[in-house]
Amino acid sequence: MTERTAPRSDHRTVLLRGGEVHSPADPFATAMVVEKGHVAWVGSEGAAAAFASGVDEVVDLEGALVTPAFTDAHVHTTATGLALTGLDLSGAASLADAAALLRAYAAARPGDRILIGHGWDASRWPEARAPRRDELDELTGGRPLYLTRIDVHSAVVTTALLDLVPGVRSRSGFRDGEPLTGDAHHAVRAAAYAALSPRQRTEAQRAALRHAASLGIGTVHECGGPDISSEDDFTGLLTLARDEPGPRVVGYWADRDVERARALGALGAAGDLFADGSLGSHTACLHEPYADADHTGADHTGAGHLDAADVASHVVACTEAGLQAGFHAIGDAALTAVVDGMRAAADKLGLARIRAARHRVEHAEMLTPETIAAFAEFGLTASVQPAFDTAWGGEEGMYAQRLGAERARTLNPYAALLRAGVPLAFGSDSPVTPLDPWGTVRAAAFHRTPEHRISARAAFTAHTRGGWRAIGRDDAGVLVPGAPADYAVWRTGELLVQAPDDRVARWSTDPRSGTPGLPDLTPGADLPVCVRTVVRGHTVFAGPNG
Structure with missing residues (x-):
């Protein structure tokens, strides 16, 4: 050029x-x-x-x-930068491979006050277990280490990091010998991120935004919150994006304190406001137990953090304040709580006000026909991540391990959402899955469950215009x-045109279609x-x- x-x-x-x-x-x-x-x-x-x-x-x-x-509608920018510049275990093929990577990383950074890494996934390893704390203590020489599972909803840590968080062993989500979840995980994460210097944090944010720009991403939706990052992290990122060339950053702060979200410069008290956890960590909230649950007690169906009354209260407060509300909801029980709360809010404020506010739900994986219809009724944006299906779908993937093949086949039903008229906004949840916009479009067009596939054109729109519509802008993208x-x-390579009712099979280069072409996204084709x-x-x- x-x-x-x-x-x-x-x-x-x-x-x-x-x-x-x-x-x-x-x-x-x-x-x-x-x-x-x-x-x-x-x-x-x-x-x-x-x-x-x-x-x-x-x-x-x-x-x-x-x-x-492209617009990536769900990003954790600092964590993405730390994964890009630090220890990334997403490619580790085994527990032994992860241990070797961790040992080398610790040896190469003797001056770091804390070691931070990301991306382990025991469901892919032949050992089928997470690293134990005694193993991590030995690999790091007893230094503080925070190491998140690939879904970022659980973590393994060293004894030295636990000792920095008073009372963590009595918090919910702490079970000795198992990865941290819930409140214990949030407390340890806060301590780990607080140990980063402002310079380290800014360097990580710059690295993430540079990488996004190199992939054709012009806007990212930062999903911060008190259980995820920190106020300084959030406001620092917004300032960096304002003052330096790079992608736009739209901030969401996951806090039920609506006025605090506004004061921090957030577009909404939304994003990862947790209604539940994740499937990989057995913390997504389900109506029926996990298929691979080997434990008993209240958490065999996961963990619900908000009920319908909580959702309704937050939606009403956000709507009246002129902010977007939004929730992280993955399991079917969590999604039921969200739509029941939306219905209660609509009964109080009127359906038109709820629809006009363009509230959103992040991930929305275990949808049913009833919850899809409710999304359409309330004008909810489904902020979803097609790469999740690529990573964990299929007959033998993590979804099938956790839920059984029958339930797993219902996950991420993009075609049904579009047929119902639900607005889609695509993202990565990076660093959970990588920033990869064309790969995301391909993932939706070639969903592992054929009935959930959508056209490449619809997927491209969800990853461009859909992200703008999700923030209330219909004039962009x-x-x-x-x-x-x-x-x-x-x-x-050659541009192809796909008819609106196609899924993946009938491609045309006929210029009479009057439809802009897109690249060939069939698996194996160069992106x-x-x-x-x-x-x-x-x-x-x-x-x-x-």
Whole structure:
């Protein structure tokens, strides 16, 4: 991609030409004009010549594809940066492999006050168990260590870290010899993150945002909260994103204190406001017991943290304050509590006010026909992560281990959500699954359960425009005149057009369809490579050929 440039200015005009522009305004567009941080025009190469003499910059796309920048609707930015720059065990094939990686990491960082790592998943290991605390003590030389499971809902730690948290052994979620969950996990996480210096935290945030920009992501929804990060972490990230070039950051603070969320600069008291936990950690709240539960007691169906009355109270408070409410809900019992609470809030405030507020639910994995219908009734956005199915779906995946194959096949029903008219916003929950927007689109189009698959076009929309709609913006996430100039430029193969009612099979390159094409996302095909990402009309990433 070549260009001629004038000095950078907030008011410069840029002409992109000679490529493929993914725009519903003109499905055959090969050029685009950007002015004052917004799309000013899209159209054909021939018509673009009229603009060439009046612009500050001309970019020759050399056949590249231009699309709206992706929005990742669920990110933990600091944790993502720590995984990128620190100890990442998501690729460990066994407990022994993880131990070797941890030993090497600890040896390479003798000056760190605390060691932080992420990504172990015992369900994939032949040993089928998490590391024991005595093993971690030996591997780290007795230093504090916080090591999260891949779903971030449980963690293993060293004795030295436990000793830094008074009373943690008496908190719920502490069972000696098992990974920490619940309140015990939250307390230890707070202590671990508090041990990070401001410099370490900012470096991790920069690393995460740089990585996102390199993948064509123009906006991330940060899901913070008092049980997840810290107020300093949250406000520091919002300040960093405001002051330095990079992706936009939209903040959600998971707190039932609505005014505190507003004071911190959050768009909503939402995100990971926990109605339950996760399937991998046996803490998602279910109507029926886990299939692999080898223990008895109240937690054989997981842990519910909010009941319908709690949900209703929070939704009413947020709606009256003009903020979005939102909940983390994965298990079917947790989702029932959320929709029952929404119904109670609608009975009090009126359905129209609830729908207009665009409240949201994160993850929403174990939906039923009844809860899907309730999502549609209340205008709830389903903020979902298709890579979860890629990682844990299928007949032998973690979902089937935890729930049995029959229940596992009902999870993440994207096609049913779309048929019901439920708005979808796609994300990664990074670092739970990696930032990978085209991989996310592929995951939804090639869901392991065929009846849940959606078209590539619908998946792409959920990962671009869907993220903007989830924050109440209907004028963005698409390249049309007047929209924000947030876009990405890609090197890719032949563009294909998929009919709206297709799932994965019937692909067409017929130009008469009048539908913008997308790259070939069939499994095994090379995914597009980002060469430039632009936010508000300013380049925030440029690759070697960008």
